[in-house]
Amino acid sequence: MTKADTEHAGFFTRELLTTIPSLRAFARSLGATPDRADDLVQETLIKAWANQQSFVQGTNLKTWLFTILRNTAYSEYRKRWREVEDADGSYAAGLVSEPAQIAHLDMADFKLALSGVPQEQREALVLIGASGFSYDEAAKICGCAVGTIKSRVNRARQRLATTLGLNDISGGGEASADGEHSDALGSAQADLSSPDAR
Template sequence: MHISTASEELSPNEGLPRHVQDMIGRRLDELFPAVADADPETRLGQVLLRLRAALLDAQAERQVSKAFSDSLIAAVPRLRRFAMMRTRSAAEADDLVQATLLKAWEHRSRFQAGTNLVAWLFTILRNAHINQGKRYRREVRDVDGAFAAALTSPAEQEHRIGLIELQTALADLPVEQRETLLLVVLEGLPYEEAALVLGCQPGTVKSRVSRARERLSQILGIA
């Protein structure tokens, strides 16, 4: 009979058992659920309609590949969730995604085929948000109630309390650790690609994620 050793229960370069890391990942998925497609009647929805038409024209003129077009449109829900993480406002998040898509379209020739399009788009979105002067804050900004609605959707009171505790725990993390954790654990970016988005070294990304996980497990009492 095979007996698991401590080293087998730990992920490479991580100090927490795999089941703890997985639990943190599941909790983050619950706190930041997938974002629905944009309503065609909204400004973002109208931008997407025009973008799809422009991409079709660009494909016909061999300016972009079909793979680029399909991947760009497919990335929109992830962009909306990433923007929501940063702004805590559905309206501001959609404005940020709109700016990101327009920037990506303007600079489509700069994208290097074979690289991660999502990481490229995240970089554009993050830089746009920083340039707007809207950095992460400790408090939850909830202008239109969207974030509160996401927290109150589950029926179980205990579950709601758990999500609120997780949000509070995230707010207690240093900004750089929180952002890195969400990119790697929630969005699934490899360390190397998250490092490109954040403008740091892969080793720094690994360190931030490890420390953020350790801190969350302590605050939430996950073992």
């Protein structure tokens, strides 16, 4: 091992170490329990270490690590998440960290509301609103278009606002994630009935 290699390894280790808290927070936000989140982080660290040659110097290491964690999470836990999510309030429970130093009642409502946001939208909202990524970086992490991220973030916010009663919209309060869906239903039904009407 050359001196440069050793220095690089030291740098890499330090960078991994400083990203751990954020990786754990992200895993928990995705719906993993504390134990599962730590398993995910551990696997991410091992994979990152084994593949450090494939990390492109000068690019964002945090983005790379989040991508690894997300891919790991989705390949291994997708099914389980779908099964357990919201079934027993385990998502909200998983987010409870002790000691809860903040106005806990208020935050409990927020956690519950967040658990009701569909996974893909929640993930986009967390990456943009909390993890500090740009839309561009979040799109890379999720493997989708920037426009898709924007749309998901909007819908997540909309859903949260509706659940938390932050919307002042009167009457048309259905502007939630399901809004476009029911519009589609309405117009499709109108289309279907039109041949008979003629």
